[in-house]
Amino acid sequence: MSEKVLMKGNEAVAEAAIQAGCRYFFGYPITPQNEIPEYMAKRMPKVNGVYLQAESEVAAINMVYGAAGAGARVMTSSSSPGISLKQEGISYLVGSDLPCVIVNMVRGGPGLGGIQPAQSDYFQAVKGGAHGDYYLVVLAPSSVQEAVDLTMEAFDIADMYRTPVIILGDGMLGQMMEPVQFHQYKGRNLPAKDWATTGTNNSRKRNIINSLFIDPQELENLNIERFNRYKQIQEKEVKFESVNCEDADVVLVAYGTTARVAKSAMSRARAEGLKVGLIRPITLWPFPVQVFQQVARTAKAFLAVEMSMGQMVEDVRLAVNGLKPVYFYGRTGGMVLTPMAIVEEIKKISGGEKND
Amino acid sequence: MNCTHEIVMAGFGGQGIMFAGKLVSYAGMLAGKEISWLPSYGPEMRGGTANCHVIVSDEQIGSPIITNPTALIAMNRPSLDKFEDTVVPGGLILTDSSLINRSVKRKDVVAIEIPATQHAIDLGEGKLANMVLVGRLIRETGIVSLDILKEALKKIVPARKQELLEMNIKMIELGYNG
Amino acid sequence: MTKVFEKPKALCDVPLHYCPGCTHGIIHRLVAEAIDELDILGKTVGVASVGCSVFSYNYFECDMQQAAHGRAPAVATGIKRVHPGNVVFTYQGDGDLAAIGTAEMVHAAARGEKITVIFVNNAIYGMTGGQMAPTTLLGQVTQTSPYGRNAENQGYPIKVCEMLSTLEGSAYIARVSVDSVKNIRNAKKAIKKAFETQIEGKGFSLVEVLSTCPTNWGLSPVESLDWLRANMMPFYPLGIYKEK
Structure with a gap:
C-alpha cells in the first residue's frame, strides 16, 4: 500500500x-x-x-x-x-x-x-x-x-x-x-x-x-x-452507508460532502440526547431503496438534507413509499449547510413543527 | 473529549495563505491526525482576499467548512474585519500587526498581534510573514510539534525551491520562539 | 470471360438508399476504391455523420462509428488518438460540417488532426427535405429560403476549402466535383491523396466534393449536373487549396 x-x-x-x-x-x-x-x-x-x-x-x-x-x-x-x-x-x-x-x-x-x-x-x-x-x-x-x-x-x-x-x-x-x-x-x-x-x-x-x-x-x-x-x-452495484439507524427516531439522508455535514449534525444531536441516524447513498443510481424499507420500520421520520431545493428527497419519498414522513432541508446557489441548522431542523421534526 | 483544531487563515492573494494552510495540514497528517484543507476559489482569489479552512482532529472530520474557528490567522485588515466575530470564545486570533492598523476588539479570545511582515523583512524575506505566524500558531495551540512542522516543510517545498527551505525554517523558528 | 467491372472490396454488397441521380453513390465508390488501392481496409475506421449519408456505416466494409450531428471530426479525433496507426475518415454533408459542426471541423483542422474528411457539398439539406444549407447559393430557392437566399437576411454561403486552407494544421485541402468523367477521375485522385496525406502523418486532410441533389433541387439528374456546373462551380472553384 x-x-x-x-x-x-x-x-x-x-x-x-x-x-x-x-x-x-x-x-x-x-x-x-x-x-x-x-x-x-x-x-x-x-x-x-x-x-x-x-x-x-x-x-x-x-x-x-x-x-x-x-x-x-x-x-x-x-x-x-x-x-x-x-x-x-x-x-x-x-x-x-x-x-x-x-x-x-x-x-x-x-x-x-x-x-x-x-x-x-x-x-x-x-x-x-x-x-x-x-x-x-x-x-x-x-x-x-x-x-x-x-x-x-x-x-x-x-x-x-x-x-x-x-x-x-x-x-x-x-x-x-x-x-x-x-x-x-x-x-x-x-x-x-x-x-x-x-x-x-x-x-x-x-x-x-x-x-x-x-x-x-x-x-x-x-x-x-x-x-x-x-x-x-x-x-x-448498490452502495450506501448507514450509521446509528438501529435506534434512530429521525434518520438523516444525505450524499457527498453534505453527508459529512449531516454526520457532524448527527453527533451534535446525539450529544443532546436526540436519537438521530444517517443513511448516505453512495450510488445515487441505483438508489439504495431496500435500506429505506428496513429503516422505515423503526424510524419515526426521515430528513433529506441537500445543497439544492430538494431533488434526492423525491427518491427518498419513493423508497420510503409512505411508510413514514419524509422531510426536507436544503440550501442552494452555492450556500452550504451547517450542522447547527440541521440540528434545528431535527428539533423541529421532533417537536412536530415541521411540515413534510 | 477529542481535540479538534479548526483554523481559518486569511489574507490577500500572494501572502502565502494557501501554502501556510497546506503546511499545517501536511504536518497534521504526518502527526497521524485527521485533516482537511479547503480553499476559497474562483474570482474571490483574483486580487481579493484568499482564505483557507484547515481542520486537524483526532476524529473523523465532518464538514470541512469552518463556521466558528478555534484559531484565526488574519494577514490583512479585511480578513480581521470579516472573521474576528466568528472565532469561538476562548479561541486564538493571530494578526500581522505590520499590515493591520487596528487591534483585535474581542476580549473573550487570546489575541496576539505580531509585526510578522516586519520581522520577516528584518530576516531577509518579507514574503515569508506567513511562516512567522504559523510558527506562533503551533506554539500557542500545540497542534503539532515544531519538529513535525519542519519535517512537513521539507516535504512540501518543491525540489527546485530547496534554497528557500532554510529561510522558511528561520521564519517559523522566529515565530515559535518570538 | 474477363471481368471488367466489380464492386470495390471496401463497399458492402447492399443496395444504397440514396435517391436516383444522387452523386453520393459515386462518392462512396471513390472512397472505397481509394481504400482498396491503398490496401488499408483492415486498418480503416470510418465515421458516419447525420444527414443523407447517415447510413454510410452500412455501406463501408470497415469498422464504422456513427456520430452525432456535426460531431464527426471530434469522434474521429477520439478514435485516431487511441489508434494512431488506424486510418480514420469522416463522411459529412454541408449542414453537418459547415453549420452545426463548424467548431469541430475548424478545430480538428487547426490541431492538424491526422484524419481525412470527405465533405459532400450539394448546397441543400437533403435528408430533412430541402432546407437551406450553409452552402446554399445566393438566390437559390429552398424550403426555408422560398424567395431565394438573400445576403441581407440569410448571410453568405461558406467556402469551406478557402477557410480551412488558412489554418496551419491543414495539410491537404481540395475541392473536386463528380459531374463528369474527367472530374470524377480528379476526385478519385484527390481522395486518394487525402488518405496518403494522413498515412504520411502530414496533418489534416479534406476533400470537398460538389454534389447534386436532384430530388430537392427539383431537377432531373442531367439537369442537376448542368446546374452544378453553371451555378456551383463559379462560386466554389475546383482545385487544390493546400498541399503540404
Missing part, C-alpha cells in the same frame, strides 16, 4: 483514473474542476497517454465517444454548465453502449449560476439528463479517499455493463485536500471489448458503433436489453 499523500479532490480523481488504466482524457476548462484537466495535462504524457483540450465540452464528450468506441478507457470532466453541454454526447454514448467515466464537480445553477458547491444536478445525473430511455450509474463520494476508490471502480462498472458512469462531486470535494492512499488497483474480470472499432485487420467482421435504429421493434428490443443490464446493476 502506498503512503498517505495530501491531495485535492480534483487531483486525486485524476490520479485515480490514471492508476485505473485510463489513458485518454478530453476536457474543457471550467471552475471548480480545473485541477482535473491540469493534472491530466501534466501526467498523461508521462504514462504514454493522451490529454487533449477540446474546443468545447460538446467536442470533448464526442472525442470520448470516439475513444470509447475504439476500445479505450477514457474520461472527461466538467462542472454543471459544461455537463449540460455534454448531454447530447452522453445520450449517444448510452445509445451505442459505450463505457466511459464522466466527472461532474457540481456548482450552483441554473444558468451560469455560481462557482460554489451545490448538489442541484442530482436530477440531471440520476433521472436521465438527455433524451431517451436510460439511466447512468451515478457515484457520489463524500471524501477525497472515497473519490479515489470510486473513480477506480467506476471504470470497471463502465466496462462491465457498457455504460457511462458519472462521478457526482461538488466544488467542495474538488477543491478540498485530505490525506489519501492509492491502493493497488486490482480490477474486476471484465469481458473483452470485441465490439471496438480497432480496424478489422482483414481478420474479422466489421464492428459498428451506432445508436440509430430506424426499425421500432429493433430499437425497443435494444432498450429492453439495456434495461436488463440496468436490473443487474440494481441488484449488484
